[in-house]
Amino acid sequence: AGAVQKTADVYLxxxxxxGRDFSRLEGTPWHLYDIxxxxxxxxxxxxxxxENLVEPGFEKDFTMADVWECDFSAFNTPGEYRLVVEGMGTSPVFPIKENIFEEAFKVSMQGMFYQRMGxxxxxxxxxxxxxxxxxKQGVEPEDFVVYISNREMVTGVNPDNRDWYAEDLSGExxxxxxxxxxxxxDNDQRPVNFICVFDILLTYYLNPDAFKDNQLYIPEWDNGIPDIIDEALWQIDWWLRMRDPGGGYLTGLTNIKAPETDVNYAGAACGWQGWCVAAGAAMAADCFRLAGNQELREKYTEAALEAWDWAMRQHDHMLDDRASGLRGRDLxxxxxxxxxNLTGESKFEEVIYQESEAKDPSSRVKDSGTFEQQYASVAYIFTPQKVNFPELQENxxxxxxxxxxxxxxxxxDGSPTRAARWAVSWEGMSQTSNEMSLVAIAHKITECHEEKEYFEQGLYYEAEWTLGRNPLGLVQMTGLGDRAVTQTFAPGRRDGYPGLTPGWTPYMCRDGWNNSDDIHRCEWYTNRNYPDDxxxxxxxxxxxxxxxxxxNSEATPQQTFRQKIVLYGYLFGINKLYPRRL
Ligand SMILES: [Ca+2]
Ligand SMILES: [Ca+2]
Ligand SMILES: [Ca+2]
Known part of the structure; x- marks a missing residue:
């Protein structure tokens, strides 16, 4: 039930x-056994x-084998099943049920919870x-002090490099x-991860009625706020809290390393961060508009307007500086x-028009890593205000x-594994960075039934790949079921609970990033392969x-977590709101 697409791939x-040649078994009967x-x-x-091929767009061969399939998309009876192919074997037990993405979505959100500091x-x-x-100052360590650097983290060096920030301090x-x-x-907190806020809030924005209070594994229960928004606020409230004495929005924190654990350094305030805070707070406020929460709508609207005014006053607006593809002008x-959407003031609509790439109908709304206007475009497409630039909205x-x-x-169509995700340039993320947000938005806005089915199918292809329809039969994150990743470079080994922290999606990188130290060297593993090539x-x-x-096994939320939140969260949302035929 639910899924438009239910297939099993057969290859070895x-x-x-x-690659195993299964052609003599073509036409062999297979069955779903009701447990x-x-x-x-x-x-x-x-x-x-x-036939086996190097996947277009990725330039990778994910299977090294021809692919056969069992398609049971038309079967919709809830229950537990095994797939049995005669003369070949049987699958593990799997469920067919309503909204199968609920737990996947909740675990992907736990990935963010376990990145929480303080x-x-x-x-x-x-x-x-x-x-x-x-x-946390005054709590742990009790004498914890954070000094403000004169250097900001948007264009500055990697904040893992503590000394670079520490050597030029403001004295505050x-x-x-x-x-x-x-x-x-590691625990530095840096602008490349700030994009996670926008993907989490986008997930809410596309299906607001699906997301409620008391839904996730977080502490913020019974506070009247949908839990998915609570998680985004964990970061937005930190941005709002972490200011310099002049009210400037600081750009992050460096990596704390033993033995110096009672001191840290904050990146200087800068224009880009002002836009970032304004964008995040405004998007949260608009989510509260959709949630009908007047008080928090006002609170975050005010915070956004304050950040907007602060950014406008900066001598350098940093409109072409970027972190994780978000340029100052996109923010x-x-x-x-x-x-x-919140105020109806025409000066804001004029900025949309001025900054949008979509004035040119042959342009793009996002080009991952380069520019990123999907969040702004969604806001304008769904605006409750008068649309004075209808052509721009249509574009x-x-x-x-x-x-x-x-x-x-x-x-x-040209992919043996049906890969539909954005093809990222870095090989480590070619299979676990499942970026599908644009397909989710397209599914939401199209009025054409065939297009809707087409986009939905793409979302299922990608979700299936990450949840086990892959050569390892692996759930490509920690904490979800008995086929999930159990060993990876993740926190949670010394917390008194079995296993690693849930929701961690490793890069699955084969060749490393050219570091020569042993913890980075993928060759240690590939040299022990059989076959050795x-x-x-x-x-x-x-x-x-x-x-x-x-x-191979580390991750950052911006590279491999937020994409799964949008993917599973969107599928969870549409299946909750519009249950499919049984
Ligand atoms: Ca780091
Ligand atoms: Ca809540
Ligand atoms: Ca543990």
Missing amino acids: WMGDGG ASGEKAWSGNLEFRM CEEKPNGGFPYSRRPLF IVEESWGGWADAY KMTAAAFLY MKNIIIHQAKTDHLGKT KEIWPWGEHFWNSRYSVP
């Missing part, structure tokens, strides 16, 4: 034996799907605390610096678009639908269930 890479009754519930015949409360659901120590300290999310397993446009819709087809769905291994099998290779 046999090491130096190459409860022990009866056959549905049957079909094995069909050829595609969170004193225990989460709901019997899970451990997030990061310790808290690094930060009153309160707790909150926000850590960068990775300014995002702030303006949500502030237009935005058409561009999103076009990009969803060309950047995403257009790849699936790593070039004949399927990319889909490049995960070593081990904690010791950082490029």
Whole structure:
């Protein structure tokens, strides 16, 4: 039930034996066995799907084998099943049920919770605390001090490099610096991760009625705020809290390293951060408009207007500086678009027009890593205010639908694994950075039934890949079911609870990033392969269930967490609001 798409891929890479040829089994009967009754519930015949190839867009061969398939998309009876192919074997037990993405969505959100810094409360659901120590002034360590650097973190060096920030200090300290999310397993807090706020709020924005209070494994229960917004506020409130004595918005914190754990350094305030705070606070306020929460709508609108005014007063507006693809001008446009929705002031609509790439109908609304206007465009497409630039709004819709087809769905027909995600340039993320937000938006805005089905199918392809329809049969994150990643370079080993922190999606990088130290060297693993030629291994099998290779098993929320939140959260949302035929 629910899924438009239910298929099992049949293939096998046999090491130096190459891909298994199943052609003699083509047409072989297969069956779904109902576990409860022990009866056959549905049957079909094995069909050829595609010859092995290097996947277009990714330039990777994920399977190293031809692919056959069992398609039971038409079968919709809830229950527990095994797929049995005669003469071949049987799958593990799997469920067919309503809204199968609920738990996947909740675990992907736990990924963010366990990046929280300074969170004193225990989460709901019997899970451990997030990061310790808290690094909270007056609490832990009690004499914790954060000095303000004269150097900002948007154009500055990686904040893992503490000394660079420490050697040029303003002489001031930060009153309160707790909150926000850590960068990775290490605990610097930097602008490249700030984009996570926008993807989390986008997930809410597209299906607001699906997201409620008391829904996630977080501490903020019974506060009247949808839990997904609570998680985004953990970062936004940190941005608002962490100011310099002149009211400037500080750009992050460096990586605290033992033995110097009672001191840290904050990046200087700068124009880009002003736009970022204005955009995040305005988007949160507009989410509260949709949630009908007048008090918090006003609170975050005021915070956004204050940040907007502060950014306008800066001598350098940093409109072309970027972090994680978000340029200053994209953030300014995002702030303006949500502030237009909230205030109806024409000056904000004019900024949307001025900054939008979509004035040119052949342009794009996003180009990951380069520019990012999808959040602003969504705000304007769904604006409750008068639309004075109808052509711009129409261009935005058409561009999103076009990009969803060309950047995403257009790849699936030529892909043995039906890859629909954005093809990122870094190999480590080629299979676990499942960026599908534009397809989710396109699904929301199209009025054409065939397009809706097409986009929905792409979202399912990608969700299936991450949840087990891959060569390792692996759930590509920690904490979800018995096929999930269990060993990776993630926190949670010393928290008194079994296992690592949930919701961690490793990069699954094969070749590393050229560091020569052993914890980075992927060669340590690939040199121990049999067969020893790593070039004949399927990319889909490049995960070593081990904690010791950082490029293979570490992660950052901006690179591999936020994409799954949008993907599972969107599928959860539409299945909750519009349950499919049974
Ligand atoms: Ca770091
Ligand atoms: Ca809540
Ligand atoms: Ca643990």
